[in-house]
Amino acid sequence: xxxxxxxxxxxxxxxxxxxxxxxxxxxxxxxxxxxxxxxxxxxxxxxxxxxxxxxxxxxxxxxxxxxxxxxxxxxxxxxxxxxxxxxxxxxxxxxxxxxxxxxxxxxxxxxxxxxxxxxxxxxxxxxxxxxxxxxxxxxxxxxxxxxxxxxxxxxxxxxxxxxxxxxxxxxxxxxxxxxxxxxxxxxxxxxxxxxxxxxxxxxxxxxxxxxxxxxxxxxxxxxxxxxxxxxxxxxxxxxxxxxxxxxxxxxxxxxxxxxxxxxxxxxxxxxxxxxxxxxxxxxxxxxxxxxxxxxxxxxxxxxxxxxxxxxxxxxxxxxxxxxxxxxxxxxxxxxxxxxxxxxxxxxxxxxxxxxxxxxxxxxxxxxxxxxxxxxxxxxxxxxxxxxxxxxxxxxxxxxxxxxxxxxxxxxxxxxxxxxxxxxxxxxxxxxxxxxxxxxxxxxxxxxxxxxxxxxxxxxxxxxxxxxxxxxxxxxxxxxxxxxxxxxxxxxxxxxxxxxxxxxxxxxxxxxxxxxxxxxxxxxxxxxxx
Numbered sequence: 151x152x153x154x155x156x157x158x159x160x161x162x163x164x165x166x167x168x169x170x171x172x173x174x175x176x177x178x179x180x181x182x183x184x185x186x187x188x189x190x191x192x193x194x195x196x197x198x199x200x201x202x203x204x205x206x207x208x209x210x211x212x213x214x215x216x217x218x219x220x221x222x223x224x225x226x227x228x229x230x231x232x233x234x235x236x237x238x239x240x241x242x243x244x245x246x247x248x249x250x251x252x253x254x255x256x257x258x259x260x261x262x263x264x265x266x267x268x269x270x271x272x273x274x275x276x277x278x279x280x281x282x283x284x285x286x287x288x289x290x291x292x293x294x295x296x297x298x299x300x301x302x303x304x305x306x307x308x309x310x311x312x313x314x315x316x317x318x319x320x321x322x323x324x325x326x327x328x329x330x331x332x333x334x335x336x337x338x339x340x341x342x343x344x345x346x347x348x349x350x351x352x353x354x355x356x357x358x359x360x361x362x363x364x365x366x367x368x369x370x371x372x373x374x375x376x377x378x379x380x381x382x383x384x385x386x387x388x389x390x391x392x393x394x395x396x397x398x399x400x401x402x403x404x405x406x407x408x409x410x411x412x413x414x415x416x417x418x419x420x421x422x423x424x425x426x427x428x429x430x431x432x433x434x435x436x437x438x439x440x441x442x443x444x445x446x447x448x449x450x451x452x453x454x455x456x457x458x459x460x461x462x463x464x465x466x467x468x469x470x471x472x473x474x475x476x477x478x479x480x481x482x483x484x485x486x487x488x489x490x491x492x493x494x495x496x497x498x499x500x501x502x503x504x505x506x507x508x509x510x511x512x513x514x515x516x517x518x519x520x521x522x523x524x525x526x527x528x529x530x531x532x533x534x535x536x537x538x539x540x541x542x543x544x545x546x547x548x549x550x551x552x553x554x555x556x557x558x559x560x561x562x563x564x565x566x567x568x569x570x571x572x573x574x575x576x577x578x579x580x581x582x583x584x585x586x587x588x589x590x591x592x593x594x595x596x597x598x599x600x601x602x603x604x605x606x607x608x609x610x611x612x613x614x615x616x617x618x619x620x621x622x623x624x625x626x627x628x629x630x631x632x633x634x635x636x637x638x639x640x641x642x643x644x645x646x647x648x649x650x651x652x653x654x655x656x657x658x659x660x661x662x663x664x665x666x667x668x669x670x671x672x673x674x675x676x677x678x679x
Contacts, residue, residue, distance in 0.1 A: 153179065153319045177660040180297050184290035184653070186324060190354035191398060193282055197328040198356035198402045204243055205404075205496070208595045209523055215589035218245035218330060218598040222252040222277070224284030226603045231325040232288055232641050241327050247598040248277055248355075250332035255604065267334045271346050278331055278353035287650065288325040291641075294653050296322075330406065330527065330598065331355040333391070335363045340390040347394035351403065358391050359406035359499060359527065360384075362486060364418045376414035377471055380421035380433050381486070385493045392494050406527050407490035408499035411482035416471045420455055420464065429489065436482055438475040439464040484516045491521045497595065499527045505534050505584060506543065511592035518593065525595035528588060532601055538564045540577040540584075548573070 160175040187193050207214045221227035227246050234244050251265040257277055258269035296319050303311035331350050336343030347358055362384045364377045388405055395403030417437065423430030434455050439462035448454060452463050453472075465473040474482070487498045500513060510528070517524045541563035549555050558573055559565075568574040580587075588594040617626025635643035642648050 151183065151320055151322075153183075153316050156182070172663070174660065177656075180293070180656075181660070183319070183322070184293050185286070186289060187282075187286060187326060190279060190282055191352055191400075193326055193354040194351050194356045194398070194400045194403070196356075197326070197354075198400050198404060201245075201328045201356055201404050202402050205525065205595060208525065208589075212590050212593075213586070214243065215585065215594060216243040216245060216596045217585070218247040218596065219602050220247040220249040220252055220598065220600045221281060221603055222249070222256045222601075224277075224280035224282075226607075227281040228284035228288045228325070229642065230603075231285060231327060232292075235292075235323070235325065236639065236641075240323055241325065245328045245330060245596070245598075246281060247600065248274065248281070248329055248331045249600045250274065250334045252601050252604055253277060253332075255601075267337055271337045271342075272349065274331065274333065274346070275349035275353040278329055278350055278355050281329060282326060282354040285325045285327070289322075290653055291648065291650070292325075293319065293322060294656065297656070298652070328356050329354065330357045330359055330596070333358050333360050335361050336387045336390070340386045343387045344390035344394050347391045348398065351394060351398050351400055356400065357404040357406060359408055360387055360391060361408035361410055361499070361501075363410050363414070376410045377416045377418050378409075378411055378414045378482075379418055381429050381489050382422065384486075385489070388490065388494045404496045405494065406497040406499050407487070407495035408501060408527075409483050409486035409490075410501050411486050412479040412500065412502055414479075415474050415476075416467070417474065418471060420453065420472065426456075432485060436474050436478045437462075437464045438473045480513055483513055487513075487517045487524065488520045491517075491524055497525050497527050499529070501529060504539050505530065505536065506539075507584065507587050507592050510588060510594070514593040524593055526593050527596040527598065528592075528594045530585070530597055530599045532599065532605055535564065536581055537577070540581045541568065541573060544573050544577045544580065 156179045157176050160178050164170050164173050164175045164178070187196070204214070204216050208216070219230055221230060230246070231241060231244075234241055238244075250267070250269075253273050254263040254265050254267075254269045256262070257273045259273075260269065263269055296315055300312060300315045300319070303315060333343065333346060333350065337346050343360070350358055362378050364379055384407075388407060391405050392403070395401070395405075417433075420437065421430035421433040423434060425431070435457055437455065437457075439455070439457070442448060442454065442461040442463055448461075448463070453466060455462055455464060467473065483500055487500065490498065498517070500510065502509060510526070514524060514526060542560060545555055545558055545560050545563060555573075558568065558571075563573075585594070585597045588597070614626055614630060617630060618624070620626070622629075632643065634640070646652075
C-alpha cells in the first residue's frame with residue numbers, strides 16, 4: 151500500500167463530484183486502511199496463502215514451526231495478537247486456535263457442556279466471525295494511533311517524523327492471522343460436514359481440523375470411550391471439506407486430519423472390503439475376535455469376518471460396537487495418517503496420552519517412510535500434567551543411564567519439594583525445549599495449546615477475587631491489575647480507547663467537522679493514563 155498515492159487517487163474521485171465538497175480524501179483513505187478485509191471470505195483466502203507459505207518454509211527448515219493459543223472470545227484473541235506484535239514486532243508464524251472443547255464449555259446456549267459435539271454447530275462459525283471482527287478492530291485501533299501521531303507531526307511541521315509514520319502505515323502488518331478451526335467429527339454425515347465447513351470458511355477459516363471419531367459418539371481426545379470410523383467414512387468427510395473450500399474459491403485451504411486411534415479401543419462398524427489387503431481389510435485386521443474352527447460354531451446373530459484366511463467372530467459389546475486388538479493403537483495411527491495424506495489432507499494431528507517427543511517421532515518416522523513431507527499439528531494439551539510427565543521422563547532416562555535416583559519418588563514427583571532439585575530443573579528445561587525438539591525430531595509443524603485462556607481466565611479471576619473480597623480490598627485490583635497494566639504497557643489500561651472511542655471520535659470529525667461532539671476531551675478520565 152502507499153498512503154500518499156492512495157490519497158492522490160481518491161482526491162481525483164472526490165474532486166470529480168462537485169457535491170462531495172465536505173469529503174476529505176485522506177479521511178476516506180484512513181477508513182479504507184482500517185477496513186482492509188471487506189468480507190471474511192477474503193480473510194480465508196488471504197490466510198490460506200500465508201499458511202501454505204509457512205508450511206513450505208517448515209519443509210525447508212524445521213526450526214520454522216508455527217504456534218497458536220486457543221481463544222474462546224474475540225477479545226481474548228485480539229489481546230493475544232496485540233501482545234505478540236508488542237513483544238515480537240510481527241505476527242509471522244503465530245496463529246489462533248479455535249477449540250471445540252471451549253466452544254462446548256463456554257459458548258453454548260445450553261450452558262457448559264462436555265466436549266461431545268452437543269453444542270450448536272453454528273456456535274463454531276460464530277466464534278470464528280467474532281475473532282476476526284476483534285482482530286480487524288485491532289488493526290483499526292493501531293492505525294488510529296498512527297494517524298493521530300501523523301496529525302501531531304504535521305501540526306509540528308516535522309517532515310522527518312511524518313515520513314517515518316507514513317512508512318509504518320505503508321508497511322503495516324495486520325493482526326488478522328490464520329485460525330485453525332475445530333469442526334470436531336463433522337457434526338453428522340458428510341453433507342452436514344460440508345454445510346458446516348462452508349459456514350466456517352465464510353466466517354474466515356482457512357484451515358479446518360476434523361477427527362476420525364464417530365460423530366454422534368464423539369468424545370474429547372483425552373477422555374475414554376472414543377470410537378473411530380472406517381477410513382472410507384472419514385475420507386468422505388475430508389472430501390466434503392475440500393469441496394467446500396473449492397466451492398468458495400479458497401483453492402489452497404488447509405485440512406488437518408486428526409486421528410484419535412491411539413486412545414480409541416472401539417470401532418462403530420466393520421469396514422467394507424473387496425479383496426485381501428485393501429484398505430477395508432487392513433482396518434478390519436485390527437478388530438479383536440475369536441477364531442471359528444467350524445461353520446457350526448457360528449451362532450445366531452454372530453457377525454463373522456475373515457482375517458488372514460481365517461474366519462473370526464469379532465468381539466462385540468452390548469452397545470453393538472466392536473473392539474480393537476490391544477496394543478494396535480500405534481499401527482492404526484500410522485495407517486490413518488498415511489491414508490489421510492494420500493487422500494486430500496494436508497496436515498496430521500495425532501492425539502497422544504502424554505507429551506513425549508520419542509513416542510511422537512516413532513509414529514511420524516513410520517509415516518514419513520511413505521509420505522516424506524508429512525507434518526503434524528500437535529496439541530500441547532492442558533490435559534497433560536506437564537510437570538509430572540517431564541519429571542518422570544527425566545527420572546526414567548536417569549535410571550536407564552544407571553544414575554542414582556534414590557532421592558526421588560517417581561509417583562510423587564509433582565511434589566513442590568522437587569522444584570529446585572537437579573531433576574526438577576532439567577525437567578523444566580526439557581519442557582521449555584519441547585516445541586523445538588518436537589519440530590526438529592517429530593515433524594511438528596504447528597504447536598498449539600487448546601484451552602490455555604480457559605485456565606488463565608480462571609486463575610486471574612481467582613487471584614483478584616481472593617484479594618478484593620479479602621483484606622486487600624481495592625488494592626487487589628490496583629496492585630494486581632491496573633498498576634501492572636500501566637507498567638507493562640497493556641493496551642487495555644485505556645479501555646475506552648481499546649473499545650474504539652477514539653476511532654469513533656475521528657469518524658465524528660470526518661462526518662461533521664468542527665460540529666462533532668467528541669468523547670475524548672479534557673473531562674475524559676482516560677487522560678490520567
